[in-house]
Amino acid sequence: MIGLTPQLLARLIGLGVGGVVVQTAAVSQVPVAGANADLTPLLVMAVGLLCGSLAGGCFGFGVGLFVDDVSLQTLGVSSLVLLAVGYAAGRLREARDPEGTFVPLAAGAGATLIFALGFALVHFLLGVDAPVSWALVRQTLATLILNTLLALPVYALVHRWLQPSLPDDPRRRRRRAYTTGGLSPLSRS
């Protein structure tokens, strides 16, 4: 788990505010194939993968609260769902520490799916005054595809933005440990 330094906190706040402003002022207004990409679950997923479950969960909660606040939506819905997204991405890193290049792509798809299903579930529980149609499913699928395509570049940008404040990259640490001897199972044999 990564300690939350003031520098990292400042960068996370900048990322969250900037991401939500770009989302609401630009990305939400560009329909592609009848749907819009949603950067928020991707940002939260990237932070979870890079910083761990605690930071991911807190970042998800904060971004969700900010989205609900500026969009005049029901407070607490996005924060609850994005909290789960950030925590899940962080646990993925802590429990599995996946290394593949396409891990952010799969994690982005998973994050978008959790966000869409969670958002729908909370709205069902709150009561929606209109039936839900195939159009909604189609739009959700289109957003899922768009977000999956955007997951890698978004992850790369977030990584680049947070890298100066991250104490140590686990992959770099592991590679360094292997090359300097001692911890590698190969060196023991």
Place this chain on the structure above:
Amino acid sequence: MYDKTVRRRRAVLGLLVVCSLILLTAYFGEGASGALHGVQRGTSEVLNPVQEGASRALKPVRDLFGWFGDTIEAKGEVDDLRRERDRLRTQIAREEGATVENEQLRKMVELNGALGLRDYAPKTGQVIFQSPTVWYATIRVDKGSDDGVRKGHPVINEEALIGRVTEVFGGAAQVTLLTDTTSKVSVRVGKRAAFGLIQPASAGNPTDLVVKFVPPGTPLNVGDLVVTRGTVSETSRLQSPYPQGLPIGKVTRIDNEGTDTQEIHVKPYADMRSLDFVQILTRPQGPDG
């Protein structure tokens, strides 16, 4: 050490979940003038200039992506538009005589220009924000109370009615679109006096509205125009917030026709997914309002 870390992680997670649930419950339980709504309005008031600036700065990027999207969609629409053109040519030829007659009648009853937009004091605004989820169909425009915008004012684009103002700030206004699940507008369908209530056919579907409560047996046809009813009442509280005759869309199909549960599906003229400039009618009751 590990146990302590895990305990701390779980405690923070639990705390945040509880915070979310408390916020949700409190927000849902309070009225529009409650504390949490006030916090939201305050935040929006502060962030509106930022969003407006970001929206203007990012407009070239939006336009670029929009151009790609429009080109792809336009190719798909060519066949539909050709069919529509042929149908309209026939219709125009048939109705040319009626148009002349209609024009004369309009002059006679001094209705000519009654729906001119100038009477409704329109304020043109640019969309600076669009809700990121399909569950809320809301936009924000860069005109607010400083420009005379009030809650309930109808909003149109270059094609049709798109919604109404539901929240006003100093320099911005939140508009709830017709496709939002909370939206309901009293409408007239076709040329006959068929009145009903239009609302979204389903959540997250910006191309399908449905008119309900039209009396069964009312003759209706696919292609009929749907316009605002614009009721006028002696009591100002009961007046419709929408002027009479604002176009909304056209009938695409009728389910359960002739029964009490008939539903008239309407395709809105306005594309709610790509709104750029809109007009807020700041005097919806017209010059006498």
